[in-house]
Amino acid sequence: MSTLVLELRQGDMMVVNGAPIRFRNRTRIELAAKARFLFGKQIMPPEAATTPARRIYFALQTAYIGTDEERAGGLDAARQLIGQFQEATTSALAREMLRHALTLAEGEDCYQALKLARRVMLHEQDVLGLAAPASARQEAARRPALAETGAGHAG
DSSP, rough: OOOEEEEEEEOEEEEEEEEEEEOOOEEEEEEEEOOOOEEEOOOGGGGGOOOOOHHHHHHHHHHHHHHHHHHHHHHHHHHHHHHHHHOOOOOOHHHHHHHHHHHHTTTTTHHHHHHHHHHHHHHHHHHHTTTHHHHHHHHHHHHHSSOOOOOOEEE
């Protein structure tokens, strides 16, 4: 069994298997079992789901880290929102990335689906001329361009 070690700062937030955790001090944790988790800037609050791509991300996030009762509804919402986005967009690449994201989510790999959804959110910001939040601008500087479709690891 492999483990994942995360270093978190004071005030950081993490959701593990649907349970939100806020760290009161700087800490290093080790996840020794398979868990559904997001932390820090990966977690989107409901009020931030203000555009079509951001609503898709939030639905996929719910399908991933929501409670057992919320997860099925999150996946259903993601299917519906992705279908609407695919009908409305002129970007073949965004349609394909969302098709792949939905396939991943339906195959229980929501973490990778969320990574693709984040890239579509960045594309949407560029196309619509929206100002990115500071955290998204920092993430965009670290991530490959939308045209690259390779996926990384959870963690």
